[in-house]
Amino acid sequence: MSLISKQALTDTGINWNVLGDAIPAAGYYGRTSGLHTMAFTIRNFVGRIYVVATLENSVAEADAKNGWFPIHIGGADNSPWVEFPGNSNPGTGLYGYQTSGTFCETFFGNFTYLRVGIDRDYLKDSSTQVIGPADTASVGKIETVLLNY
Numbered sequence: 001m002s003l004i005s006k007q008a009l010t011d012t013g014i015n016w017n018v019l020g021d022a023i024p025a026a027g028y029y030g031r032t033s034g035l036h037t038m039a040f041t042i043r044n045f046v047g048r049i050y051v052v053a054t055l056e057n058s059v060a061e062a063d064a065k066n067g068w069f070p071i072h073i074g075g076a077d078n079s080p081w082v083e084f085p086g087n088s089n090p091g092t093g094l095y096g097y098q099t100s101g102t103f104c105e106t107f108f109g110n111f112t113y114l115r116v117g118i119d120r121d122y123l124k125d126s127s128t129q130v131i132g133p134a135d136t137a138s139v140g141k142i143e144t145v146l147l148n149y
Contacts, residue, residue, distance in 0.1 A: 004029065009040060009145035010114040014136040016126050019117040022059040022123075026149040027110035034108040036149045038116070042084070044098035046142030047120040049073075050081040053111035062113060071114075073105040082120065099142050116145050 005108060009020040025036060040049060051071040054062035062068055070080035082101040120139060 004069050004144060005148045006100060006112065007036070007144060008147040009142055011144065012118060012142045014119050014141070015118070016131045016139070017118055018114050018142075022054075022055040022062070022113040023147065024107075025053065025111040025114045025146075025147075027055070027112045028088075031149060032110060033149075034110045035106065036108070036111070036114070036147060037104055037106045039102055039104045039146045039148075040082075041102045041145070042140065043100050043143050044085050045100070045142065046098055046123070046139040047118050048081040048083045048122065049141050050117050050119060051105075051107075052115050053116065053148065055110070056112060059113055064085060067089060068115065071107050071111075098138075098139075114147065116142075118142065 005025075005049075006023055006097070008019075008023055012018045026036060042049075051073050052068040052086070053090050054067045056062040056065065056067045072078065072080055074081055082103070085097040099135065121127070123139070124135060
């Protein structure tokens with residue numbers, strides 16, 4: 001039975017790439033089952049959603065020691081992300097079909113902190129190219145991510 005439910009990420013708006021704030025996970029509270037379930041609600045979304053975790057005692061330690069590692073939330077291709085649209089369904093829009101809805105992912109681990117992120121640099125590299133209004137209007141957003149453990 002789950003005792004803790006938290007909002008892991010709020011509305012991402014028109015941001016191209018996002019890395020949410022760290023939130024305490026099951027290991028932080030000494031819970032040993034390691035079972036985590038996340039519900040992702042997306043609207044007109046194009047991009048990759050990923051989750052990173054740490055076993056460090058604090059967020060500052062994890063940041064200082066580069067102690068964040070990816071959690072496998074992908075499908076059968078063993079990727080550490082969920083991608084919309086999938087490779088088999090590229091679509092015809094600026095960046096492919098936009099997806100809306102809610103999906104869940106469950107994973108195990110005695111993590112102390114988790115972070116949720118969006119990566120879209122595989123669509124257009126924000127470090128070398130200007131991300132304009134047409135780009136951000138074409139990729140949608142995450143409305144919310146809920147974590148339960």
